[in-house]
Amino acid sequence: MRVFEKNPLEKGLAERLREHGVSRRGFLKFCAATASMMALPPAMIPAIAAALERARRPSVIWLSFQECTGCTESLTRSHAPTVEDLILDLISLDYHHTLQAAAGEAAEAAREQAMRDNHGQYLLIVDGSLPGPDANPGYSTIAGVSNYSMLMEAVEGAAAVIAVGTCAAFGGLPAAAPNPTGAVSVMDLVKDKPVVNVSGCPPVPMVITGVLAHFLTFGRLPELDEYHRPLAFFGQSIHDRCYRRPFYDKGLFAETFDDAGARAGWCLYRLGCKGPSTYNACATMRWNAGTSWPIEAGHPCLGCAEPRFWDAGGFYVPLSVPTGPASDYLLAAGAVGAVAGAVVATKARGRAKEEAAVRQPVTVEELEQKL
Amino acid sequence: MSDPMDFLLLTKGPLFNLAVTVFALGMAARILEILVNGRRPNYSEARGGQWLPGLRTVLTRSVADPGTFKRAPFNVVVGWLWHLGFIVTLLFFIPHIALIKSLLGLSWPGLPNPVVDLVTAVTLVALVATLVHRRTHRVKRRISTPEDYLVWTLVFLLVLSGYLAYNRIINPYPLALGLHILCAEVFLIVLPFTKLTHIFTVFIARWYNGASFGRRGVES
Amino acid sequence: MSERIVVDPITRIEGHLRIEAQMDGVNIAQAWSSGTMVRGIETILQGRDPRDAWAFAQRICGVCTLVHGLAAVRSVEDALAIELPTNAQLIRNLMIGAQYVHDHVMHFYHLHALDWVDVVSALSADPKATSTLAQSISGWSKSSPGYFSDTQKRLKGFIESGQLGIFANGYWGHPAYKLPPEANLMAFAHYLEALAWQRDAARLQAIFGGKNPHPNFVVGGVACPIDLNSDSAINAKKLAEVQSVIASMRQFVDQVYVPDTLAIAGFYPDWFQRGEGLGNFMCYGDLPATGSADPATFLFPRGVILNRDLTTIHEVDLHDDTQIQEFVSHAWYDYKGGKDTGLHPYQGETRLDYDGRGGVKPPYQQLDVTDGYTWLKAPRWKGHAVEVGPLARVLMLYAQGHAQTKELVDMTLTTLKLEQRALFSTLGRTAARTLESKIVVDAMQGWYDALVANIKAGDGRTFNETLWDPATWPREARGAGFMEAPRGALGHWIVIKDGRIDNYQAVVPSTWNAGPRDPSNQPGAYEAALADNHQLADVKQPLEILRTIHSFDPCIACAVHLVDPVTGERIEVKVV
């Protein structure tokens, strides 16, 4: 997947930065931040520097379908690299509804131009789910074209597809039961191109930029887990990396919001934390330039990076609690069973009673007399 | 079911409902049958109370008498170990307490997880020892039925899957947790129909025994 | 035959919006606004735990990322009559305030500015003159010739790379761009600065809500406890961070946002004379001093203004089923009682019916505007089409004699040499957004001070637990949660039965503004505004349409919604 062959005249990143007056130290620092962002060990920094020396701006086409723009908003919160560095120095963001200047026909023309010029080499980013091929195409259109047609057309010339956010990656909210619009994920439709899923509702900003930086640096996609998520960020569960984990181990739990345990930062398992079954980087990268993350701010993890998290049980119900009304079943079945048992037993008892009724008690004396 | 999350949701939802239903139906029927039936009437004149001896037997039978202990110390100690271990992990692991609370509305304090983890490990070792003993002891091997092995396997898998899930030896976690829940569900479903029923009937039986002896004026 | 102009996608907004305009020569005669994407979130909400509703509702929109979550929380709190601890109220106000300022600044610089600012023209600016210009309008520190020269160099390098990225195919050089190169360069520098600034501003919601976008909420208070001695709670360090974010917000609004708005507006006086639209305005009110039960304590008042008559404020009742109603006569939905009936949100019902209600099979060139033409419904207040949003709020504050508003509005009108009538226009809307940011950011300092004082007085409560357990709830309850979202009046209506959501409906600002015509053919606010005095200099480059549409700050994912049929009738859907 070599995408950097197109324009040999274009300058490498180091040179571009130097032209902006960025020193070599600045470049090295940029590489250090990039390593940190890609969750790579600092020992990789020289390799990253060497790769970025040559890196050119790949064309990126960003399609938004059934989405809420939360993923784009999240992207703009990235502080390393910043979104302005990203769009001015690192990538060429050739189509993006929320940020691009052009509208209407001009916007579509920009997309088509970029697809032609970079055929086979552009990165396609998708946020939002889309109505599947069997759903009514009118549920979501852009420029009069159904999302499905637009995706398939854009995928054709893409080097790779990055599904940003849980909706694009797994169907997300639109696909939550009862999935009124027949929403599907990108991976459901794209079979012949590499797909990376950057899940999260929204994803951690640095995870989005981290995947882009990885592609930019090494010209290929990072190593993925079974859900096609980059292992560097989704390799470990929230629970395993949670700073409150020692409290879980000690058996110290907040029982409600704002009790003494909550104030002391005890484990939120009993308040419904889905950290144990959720794989994401919140616990280490945190949010908004390291300001905080949901668990640090006292709220249990919603599990938003996992498939079907919307249907995986109440957000305030502990992970070990069944999702259905099991206690109703327990009661009802128990009652039915009890009645059945009682009926059977009563019948047996009836026989015993009958026997008892014809019983003729004898005393020892009577017995002796009879004998 | 290729997706671990789908699998977990299946075990936490429909399968759990099914398991609980079968379990409650079977168990309630059996217990009610026992209670309503009562014992065969004893028409002889009572020579002592029933209640106190009944209760006492519930307690005393829980401890092996010196004779039994001497004859089969291994059975007694190891049996005790894993029964106790099973109960502790079942009733004092916080996620289990949360589950019970959601089902019955009852809740109590739990134990720190490392304690439960250690107890689980000991339970597993004791269970393996029990199996080895059953296979190597000539008499025991003779009297063992397929049901005995089935029940052993279910108990062992249940504890083992819990141990693996907690220690995150199987990944991803939704798969591990789903497997553990599935084991628990199989366990619940067969419980009313195998010797596992003793979990609920053992004390009734002991009470009946004690009461019956008590009525006869005998101390058991 | 006159021409039909289509702009789809309308970019630099949230969501998927299509505008079709019927031209009469160079004038727009009529316009139609269409939301082209539907997800069905309200259907998805049915049967779930009301305490979870906020997380679903919040994902209606990631731009106004706070408002739907909080409106959902408030709807449950209204249904169950849950009272909030003082700290929770103040923290929520701070988060709402941060949402306004963050959202408005990003709208101005990143979504709206390119309608007025020609980025390419900035290349020919003189950095020294730009510096002089910047220093003449504000005391903002980043204003040296060297700074603007560096910014220009960066822009030049970018454009010369030949890959224009997000700036590709903009209407650069369009005759409607009026700013001199220096103003363009200054605005471009501030475009980049605002991107950096907003990252810092977003941290306030992260401190209280764990992250932004999509911070966390909880019914009955806030999830973050307060404990000055704990690392894991709102402590002195975090409070100091909040204070510093508020300070940075105030500084940016005072020294960059307000001066830039006035400076840019000064070059476009004609845009204070078009794009007015309906002349009816509505607010639900928000930012309570205590609980949300008493509108009299709100910073933003509640009420309706009709026909620009600022002397009469009409009362709004969210629970009265004759006041707020939604119509689907021109939307891709069907009503049981016929498409011309209006339904209050509590009785709300909707069925997706794209094919049956005039939806054109994609790919299509033109909508069938005689029938349904959008996924947005048409909400009406007592039958009136009304505009909601910053202009409505500023007018309401102005009408009620709010001192700071009067001062700010009058100052703006004087500076720009405009009459009061100029407020009812495209740029009037944009200016109102800036002015209310100033009002809100100043109020934030007050809430922060009150929060600190309350904590110092020994009150650390952040959560009211009494009605947390659904077992304590009545069998049936219903409530309305409202907000003044940055884009205007927002309401969520919830019906709770046996601890579960029985019915849920959101009527959101962009539905009021971007909605279609109603049965009596009254247009929505966008449609009316576009029909007001718009001439296109070049029909191929409909920049004028973008200006007026962007002045509303469209948020279309918000606006599109549906309620499940109350009956058993199901939408034909293939669940994959």
Next chain:
Amino acid sequence: MSATMSGLPSIPVQVETPAGGGACHGNALAILHEVRHALERLISTGEATRIDLHALPFGAGDEAWLTALLGTGEVRATIEALGPTSVQETAIPGVWLVDYHNAEGQRLALHLEITCIPGILRTQCRELDTAVATLDTRLGAATPGGSRPLS
């Protein structure tokens, strides 16, 4: 205590006990052990080590606890390149804290470097090619009437 040794108070060590206690959530301790291994490696083979503290699941108080324990050494430097980077030797010789910030003051990365001198402090050989030219320009500007290099 011999006369040549300085007294404890004169050693620039500053250890602050974390306020409120309990701030250490366990991960900081593990890092310290890793630092110890890295120091031994540095001493025996000269190999330097970098640890990215940002990638670790620290609790709110962990980082403060760790930096307080490592203390403050003699050398402190600030590099202005793409925003400030502060380099601080800790009270443990050879253990450096390198704190990268962007121009807005937000932290990009926090590294512990176990090395004799952190790489970012060194003058970059790549930039030496401009060194003579830059000096010449300045010389030219500083000398009235201009000046030519002597060579």
